[in-house]
Amino acid sequence: MAIAQQVLLRDAMRRLNLTRDLFAARIGVKRRALDTWLLPEGSQESRAMPEVVGRFVTEIVENDALLQKYAQTAQTGPLRDRIAIDNKHQLLSVDQFSRESVEELFQVADQMQPIARRQKVSRVLEGAVLGNLFFEASTRTRVSFGAAFCRLGGSVCDTTGFTFSSMAKGESIYDTSRVMSGYVDAMVIRHPEQGSVAEFAAATNIPVVNGGDGAGEHPSQALLDLYTILTEFSRLGKLLDGAHVVMAGDLKYGRTVHSLIKLLALYRGLKFTLVSPPGLEMPAHLLEKAGCNGHVIEQTHDLQKGLQGADMVYATRVQKERFAGETLEGYDEAFQVGRGIIDRCCAPDVIVMHPLPRDSREGAHDLSTDLNHDARLAIFRQADNGIPVRMAIFAVLLGVEGLVQHSMRDVTWVPPSHIGPDDSVFHGMY
Numbered sequence: 366m367a368i369a370q371q372v373l374l375r376d377a378m379r380r381l382n383l384t385r386d387l388f389a390a391r392i393g394v395k396r397r398a399l400d401t402w403l404l405p406e407g408s409q410e411s412r413a414m415p416e417v418v419g420r421f422v423t424e425i426v427e428n429d430a431l432l433q434k435y436a437q438t439a440q441t442g443p444l445r446d447r448i449a450i451d452n453k454h455q456l457l458s459v460d461q462f463s464r465e466s467v468e469e470l471f472q473v474a475d476q477m478q479p480i481a482r483r484q485k486v487s488r489v490l491e492g493a494v495l496g497n498l499f500f501e502a503s504t505r506t507r508v509s510f511g512a513a514f515c516r517l518g519g520s521v522c523d524t525t526g527f528t529f530s531s532m533a534k535g536e537s538i539y540d541t542s543r544v545m546s547g548y549v550d551a552m553v554i555r556h557p558e559q560g561s562v563a564e565f566a567a568a569t570n571i572p573v574v575n576g577g578d579g580a581g582e583h584p585s586q587a588l589l590d591l592y593t594i595l596t597e598f599s600r601l602g603k604l605l606d607g608a609h610v611v612m613a614g615d616l617k618y619g620r621t622v623h624s625l626i627k628l629l630a631l632y633r634g635l636k637f638t639l640v641s642p643p644g645l646e647m648p649a650h651l652l653e654k655a656g657c658n659g660h661v662i663e664q665t666h667d668l669q670k671g672l673q674g675a676d677m678v679y680a681t682r683v684q685k686e687r688f689a690g691e692t693l694e695g696y697d698e699a700f701q702v703g704r705g706i707i708d709r710c711c712a713p714d715v716i717v718m719h720p721l722p723r724d725s726r727e728g729a730h731d732l733s734t735d736l737n738h739d740a741r742l743a744i745f746r747q748a749d750n751g752i753p754v755r756m757a758i759f760a761v762l763l764g765v766e767g768l769v770q771h772s773m774r775d776v777t778w779v780p781p782s783h784i785g786p787d788d789s790v791f792h793g794m795y
């Protein structure tokens with residue numbers, strides 16, 4: 366299947382980190398010509414890009430990736446050693462990343478796209494077994510980690526909840542971790558206590574990935590969030606440096622925003638507007654971490670005020686299950702992110718994100734469903750990105766990322782061209 370020209374061009378702009386103007390100059394064409402090639406196929410103004418330009422763009426991107434790879438490997442060795450923690454190939458916190466290493470991980474995620482989009486299969490992890498240990502509610506994190514491991518040819522063993530694990534019999538984290546390490550080659554762990562995944566990780570030498578530790582961190586979610594932001598901004602011809610990012614909702618207990626603000630802070634000159642109900646503000650130590658690289662941080666309890674001119678809005682669920690005596694006073698419709706307020710306050714090309722699940726119950730005031738058919742809503746594209754990003758995490762931690770490209774074979778079945786009924790070209794499926 367040929368790659369749609371729009372997808373090829375957008376991917377190229379993102380990978381090269383160039384705006385439309387700079388990209389047009391880089392490939393030696395007029396900005397106007399580039400714009401017509403980027404229009405959706407079938408629209409009146411859209412034009413087919415000459416084949417020679419397509420080949421040139423592919424060549425530039427490949428050369429750039431090779432140069433970056435050689436430069437990085439020559440200076441510093443494999444990515445997994447550079448992001449290691451306590452000399453182990455584990456992923457516990459986004460603090461393990463620099464801007465360079467996070468973008469290197471995303472190059473691996475890009476390589477995984479043909480597999481995630483069900484065009485190719487790979488068996489680089491054949492024989493490897495993943496232990497998915499989830500001691501807290503989960504749908505997408507558990508299943509997408511499992512699916513990512515399977516799509517690289519591995520197998521998955523799951524355990525969910527305390528009730529059906531030996532922890533209900535009083536087993537310690539140390540014992541559980543050491544015993545599981547004898548059975549599996551990597552573990553993903555989600556646990557309600559902050560710091561508990563690090564305790565699991567200390568009791569083993571196999572790769573451990575933090576799938577969420579209480580109100581602490583959720584590094585793989587933040588990585589897929591950042592990957593989504595970069596991909597979406599590239600589609601829109603925008604750069605993340607200098608953007609206005611709004612985080613709204615429960616910023617005190619939401620672990621996804623805790624990890625994401627630290628990752629975003631690796632970029633330059635962002636404006637962060639943090640909107641929360643009173644008492645659920647972003648913890649002070651994270652504000653301090655994000656206050657570097659020329660970022661501006663504003664805090665407010667007023668959503669309408671906070672959303673003015675936003676390039677990206679990241680809404681979150683109120684984490685009532687983690688409340689320690691707090692009450693949710695005054696958390697009413699005015700806190701709900703929905704079509705009306707987005708139309709009124711944000712930049713027209715804003716993207717709206719949410720880690721999901723969104724609380725759709727009456728009176729919850731979580732992200733409204735009235736944006737469901739709106740291209741500005743990126744939540745399903747965001748969730749889809751969980752697969753290539755988690756595949757990249759496993760490939761890097763297990764040291765097989767260099768084998769993936771040559772291991773790919775065509776799929777034998779025919780997947781639907783768009784996986785969701787409302788998906789459009791914006792989903793990057795082709």
Ligand code: NCD
Nearest residue numbers: 506577620621682720721722
């Ligand atoms: C989040 C989590 O578990 O922290 N969900 C997820 O992993 N995508 C967000 C939440 O539960 O609100």
